[in-house]
Amino acid sequence: MSYIKSIINNKAKLFLTLIAAVAIMAMLVPASAGNAFIQNMIIMMLLWAGLASAWNIIGGYAGQLSLGHAGFFGIGAYTVVLLAVKLEVSPWLGLIAAVFLAVVAAVIIGWPCFRLQGPFFALATVAVGEVLRILAINFSDLTYGTNGISVKMEFGLGFMLFREKWAYGIMAIAFLALVLYAVKKLEKSRLGYYLVAIREDQDAARSLGVKASRAKLTAYMISAAFTAIGGVIYAQYILYIDPDSVFASALSMQMVLMTIVGGMGTLWGPVLGAVLMVPLDQFIRAYFGGSVHGLHMVIYAVILILVILVIPRGIGPTLSDWVKKYDKKAESEGDRI
Amino acid sequence: MKFRRGKLISLLLLICFAVVSVAGCGGAATEKEPVTTGEVGDTLRLGAIYPLTGPLAKLGQEEQKGAQIAADLRNDAGGINGNKIEWIFADAPTPEAGVSEAERLITVEKVPVIMGSYSSGVAYAASAVAEKNKVIYWENSGVADNITQRGFKYLFRFGITGTSLGETTIKMLRDVIAPELGKDPKDYKIGVIWEDSSFGTSVGQGAIGLAKELGYNVVFTESYSAKTTDLSSLVMKLKQNDIDILIPTSYVADGLLLFKQMQELNFVPEAVIMGGNATQDLKAAMGEKINGLAHSDITQPRTNEAMAPGLEAFMKEYKERYGSEPYSGHVIRAYAGANVLFDVLEKAGSTDADKIAEAARSLDLPLGSTAAGWGVKFAPEGDPMMGTNERAEAYGCIWYKDEIFTVWPVEGQLEDVEVLVPWPAR
Amino acid sequence: MEIWMQILVNGILTGGIFALISIGLTLIFGVMNIINFAHGEFLMISMYLVYWMNVKMGMDPYVAIIFIIPIMFVVGLVVYKATLNPIIERSELFTILMTVALMILLQNLALMLWNADIRSINIDYAASAIGTENIRFGITKIASFAIAIGTAIGLMIILSRTWIGKSIKATSQNRTAAKLMGVDTIRTYTIAFALGIATVGIAGAALAPIFSIYPTVGTQFGTASFVVVVLGGLGNVPGAIIGGLIIGLIDSISGFLLPVGFKEAIYLGVFLLVLLLKPNGLFGQGAAGGGR
Incomplete structure (x- = not known):
């Protein structure tokens, strides 16, 4: 009930809840259930919303520009698929292993790297992501190298593999809900306040007794864990992984881009970013991809540049400000009447 | 008063969003009528996925040319059972894009067949989508051996393996x-x-x-x-x-x-x-x-016509259109593969996946029967390389x-x- | 023994290439604290320009440098004014993001304009070498090494002797102070960025005879040049030369001792170690270092 009340009070929330409702309906209503292109787009939207939200924890709230999150994504995807293919471990157990490994990797990477600041941290994460990709290619006895691995086509809940699209839709919704729940909790937690304090001024936060490194590392671990879950869902959905697709630096970039377009350091920003960017990407590819080579990526880049120039805080906060302003105006007009 | 206005604005925004996305869908997402080869004069729409942007774009674009020439020449000669062929080309520089484009071709464009895909990664991912949806995936070019080692019923590979x-x-x-x-x-x-x-x-x-x-x-x-x-x-x-x-x-x-x-x-x-x-x-x-x-x-333009029937005609057409030598053998493979696919569709006389698959499996052409110099004999069901052309070398x-x-x-x-x-x- | 001499020579000559590409990056990075992810794409644009000058006018790539410098300077000027200047006061996140968008834009514009052909400049001396039978020095590599040294010296002269160079240095050391002293920081940034792009333009001309030219060629060099810049210290021009040589040697030696596929991972690993142990680079921040 309180959620409903808060929805009524918060327009941005209402807006996004309605979008989510429409998305869920589009997944389930028979009329569009046959349109797998739209369904696929919604699944990708939800998956990317979850991934961007996971990145938002370390990038948006803590202000640490990680450009190597594809590493965790890849660790998640490879762990679950390799366990299933080599040891016939159920993906559900593989999921736990994936999260565990990603957290361990986050500690190994984060513990030394969080001493670095600003662009140095960003560059270090780029390098780590690249190294993971190269290792995945060259340790081919373990990873099958660039041949990649196909997920075994055994369908059923136990195999986390479904013929029907809506099952993946539910998985992606659950994933997104989980990440958003965690972010929501984080926002109101001590850790959340620490992170924002570190983002605004690390030295000042330190002098007030915030253990900056520990707070950042914790956030990094949480972020990595969720990113790995995203990787698992990707692998189970696309059914084929190789180093160049799941360890790609483009993936890391995309998480960052969506978060920034939507609004960094806000709960709903990354979701909005994904909701806008994924369809944009797919529609312009569908329109121009086959005719003028490269045009659709040019359009994509130009839109990005315009967003950065015109609404740098991201669409989400700008929009909600606009709504608030209108509200106030309406209110004062109401008073006059 | 305040509440109602707020809701109104949100609703308005939502409508805007809905309108934009529906308009966005426009041609891209409104479902097309399914096609049949039943009636003469229909257009037979076939899908083709290639990396047309990104690092693999060059050869993806070459294969697109081969597919287009094959369709045009076949249309001039009467098409498939009197139906004109039309390619719906899609760009897939990554496996992820391969999946979304395959979904689009299958559910929005309603194509019965997807041809592809130059990149082995795209072939893996997109053919899995086709298989799930019971749509034929006609791979001309992916060379990774294990593309056809997954027991897919509707996947055929005309080209050579690595x-x-x-x-x-x-x-x-x-x-x-x-x-x-x-x-x-x-x-x-x-x-x-x-x-x-x-x-x-x-x-x-x-x-x-x-x-x-x-x-x-x-x-x-x-x-x-x-x-x-x-x-x-x-x-x-x-x-x-x-x-x-x-x-x-x-x-x-x-x-x-x-x-x-x-x-x-x-x-x-x-x-x-x-x-x-x-x-x-x-x-x-x-x-x-x-x-x-x-x-x-892959077979080169300067190959004895006795071994590669139809190669000369294709070369003439290519040079007329693009005013240059083909970039490599890739375009020949795409052309020859598309032609075999057209033959299969003609033989099947239907867009039903099972009938097309059956027609494909029944082909038995010796070496030297296609413009690429290869024969056609797909490994039968149950074979570990099921769907791979055993007469391609x-x-x-x-x-x-x-x-x-x-x-x-x-x-x-x-x-x-x-x-x-x-x-x-x- | 001779084989090891050759491996050292290879490392040093490859290092010269890395150094040359990194000089422009270190200038921009050091002055503005911008990680320019589109750096490799500016290199690609320059390589294409040199290619067309060679094909259409028969111009030698090394002669083309004279024209490339002003052209790329203007390109840098325009790009900076249009995209980076409006957001330079904001968080570095936005500048990074903007350069990523530029990277996507330039790569795909090149694809649209010049398609995906893999082009090469076909000149007689491209693959010739001098030296003894077993210790060889590739001519184009010696040339790019010399150009790297020349560019570095030229840039250092500009930074220390000219008025604009001094204001670049002042701004990078302490922006607020420079502003108070009457330095027009916006103009300084603009010129520093344009200078950096002109420098990578020179690199493009020197690399055009060695490497093939295609829309995504820049990405190959992007990561390596970041490594070099950090090793050498931000804004440290001589540091970039030494950083380049170190990476070149690591590349050559590790490639010989271990499977070649690992060599990129090795130098990235060395990079991470240096970053963690000496975050300011091996030689500290240089003449134009310090950031904001």
Whole structure:
């Protein structure tokens, strides 16, 4: 009930809840259930919303520009698929292993790297992501190298593999809900306040007794864990992984881009970013991809540049400000009447 | 009052969003009518997925040309059972894009067949979508062996495998190069190197496999990243191992870098037999120095018509349209593959996947029946390579007088072509 | 023994290439604290320009440098004014993001304009070398090494002797102070960025005879140049030369001792170690270092 009340009070929330409702309906209503292109787009939207939200924890709230999150994504995807293919471990157990490994990797990477600041941290994460990709290619006895691995086509809940699209839709919704729940909790937690304090001024936060490194590392671990879950869902959905697709630096970039377009350091920003960017990407590819080579990526880049120039805080906060302003105006007009 | 207005605004925004996305869908997402081949005069819409942007764009675009020419020529000749063919092309630079474009082609454009896809990664991902939706996936070009090792019922691969590309390098050494040099192939120290994508890896492994089977002396094998900016350390290793016959598999840019650094560092083997990569870019960069370089590759334009019926007509059309030599054999493979697909559709007389699959499996054409010089016989259900064309084999070719000629198998040879070894000339 | 001499020579010559590409990056990075992810794409644009000058006018790539410098300077000027200047006061996140968008834009514009052909400049001396039979020096590599040294010296003269160079230095050391002293920081940034792009333009001309030219060629060099810049210290021009040589040697030696596929991972590993142990680079921040 309180959620409903808060929805009524918060327009941005209402807006996004309605979008989510429409998305869920589009997944389930028979009329569009046959349109797998739209369904696929919604699944990708939800998956990317979850991934961007996971990145938002370390990038948006803590202000640490990680450009190597594809590493965790890849660790998640490879762990679950390799366990299933080599040891016939159920993906559900593989999921736990994936999260565990990603957290361990986050500690190994984060513990030394969080001493670095600003662009140095960003560059270090780029390098780590690249190294993971190269290792995945060259340790081919373990990873099958660039041949990649196909997920075994055994369908059923136990195999986390479904013929029907809506099952993946539910998985992606659950994933997104989980990440958003965690972010929501984080926002109101001590850790959340620490992170924002570190983002605004690390030295000042330190002098007030915030253990900056520990707070950042914790956030990094949480972020990595969720990113790995995203990787698992990707692998189970696309059914084929190789180093160049799941360890790609483009993936890391995309998480960052969506978060920034939507609004960094806000709960709903990354979701909005994904909701806008994924369809944009797919529609312009569908329109121009086959005719003028490269045009659709040019359009994509130009839109990005315009967003950065015109609404740098991201669409989400700008929009909600606009709504608030209108509200106030309406209110004062109401008073006059 | 305040609440209502707020809601109103949100609702308005939502409507805006809905309108934009519906408008966005427009042509892209409104469902098209399914097609039938039942009535004469209908248009038969077929899907084709290639990487048209990104690093693999060049050859993806070439294959697109081959598919288009095949459709146009077939339409001029009456189409398929009187139906005009129309390709719906889609761009898939990554496996993820392959999935979303395959979904779109299947559910929005309602195509009964998807042809593809140059990139093996895209082939893996997109063919899984097709299989789930019971749509035929007609792979002309992905070379990774295990594309067809997944037991897919609706997946057919017309083209060669990487293993075949690798094996032909060794067969060329045995049948063409070594006799020309007047030596026993077993006396050579062979070095096999490959770029580490699935393409290079499968070709390299194919070459090593056959060489060992024949008892040849493979002394050095190593992979490298095609994105590398320096191959001098690899050349130093080749030099140190005293390699006589070099079998490299590369893309164009890294191949050129390799040759440049070989020359700089004074490493001159007896012969170089490349896996794939017989392309115009290679010639443009190397000029006349290219003569004598051998490749195992897809069938080349200069192949005996007796071995590749229909090749001449295609070449004429290509040169008329684009005013140049084809970039490589890729366009021929796409053209020949599309034609076999049209034949299959004609035979099936339906867009039902099971009927098309049945028609495809019933094909039994000997070597030398398609424009690519290959036959057609798909491995039957239950076979570990189910759906792979067993009558496709990489051809051996060599540069002579600045042009590339088929020299292996010998029946494909066009005229007396001189095999200029050792290459490069000392 | 000779083989090891050759490996050292290879490392040093490859290092020269890395150094040349990194000089422009270190200037921009050091002055503005911008990680320019589109750096490799500016290199690609320059390589294409040199290619067309060679094909259409028969111009030698090394002669083309004279024209490339002003052209790329203007390109840098325009790009900076249009995209980066409006957001330079904001968080570095936005500048990074903007350069990523530029990277996507330039790569795909090149694809649209010049398609995906892999082009090469075909000149006689491209693959020739001098030296003894077993210790070889590639001519184009010697040239790019010399150009790297020349560019570095030229840039250092500009930074220390000219008025604009001094204001670049002042701004990078302490922006607020420079502003108070009457330095027009916006103009300084604009010129520093344009200078950096002109420098990578020179690199493009020197690399055009060595490497093939295609829309995504820049990405190959991007990561390596970041490594070099950090090793050498931000804004440290001589540091970039030494950083380049170190990476070149690591590349050459590790490529010989280990499987070649690992060599990129090795230098990235060395990079991470240096970053963690000496975060300011091996030689500290240089003449134009310090950031904001």
